[in-house]
Amino acid sequence: MGNFEPEIVGLCCHYCAYTAADMAGSKRISYPSNVKIIRVPCTGKVDAIHLMKALEKGADGVFVAGCLEGDCHFKNGNTRAAKRVVYVKNYIESLGFEPERVAMYNISAGMGERFAQIAGEFTEQIKALGPNPVKNIKSNHQAAGQ
């Protein structure tokens, strides 16, 4: 895929993944700048439409990172998020898109290295898939004046 640099959205729970990303930064553990982090109060607040919107707007990949199983501060927000991620994966696959463009991870606030690892692995995975096909569809529509 040459020098394709994917745009990746990471929807990170305030209590765990966001803090882990912060920890990675303060420990100077680098992770790809491709990942744009959006802090959410709990992954239970992430709906399927948010994931779909990110892809529609041109993100090449989107992941949700929530607390470890059993550690969600709102009881079961992370398990609800995991179900929504599976739903979106199945939905985009039915539309002909790669389900690997969407992922769910569970980490704790102290796992800065793990966050960096996830960000790196997911970025490589999306690089291997190539650009989000929605970008081509959009530019073709624009070129056709639609």
Ligand code: FES
């Ligand atoms: Fe972190 Fe719910 S509080 S996933």
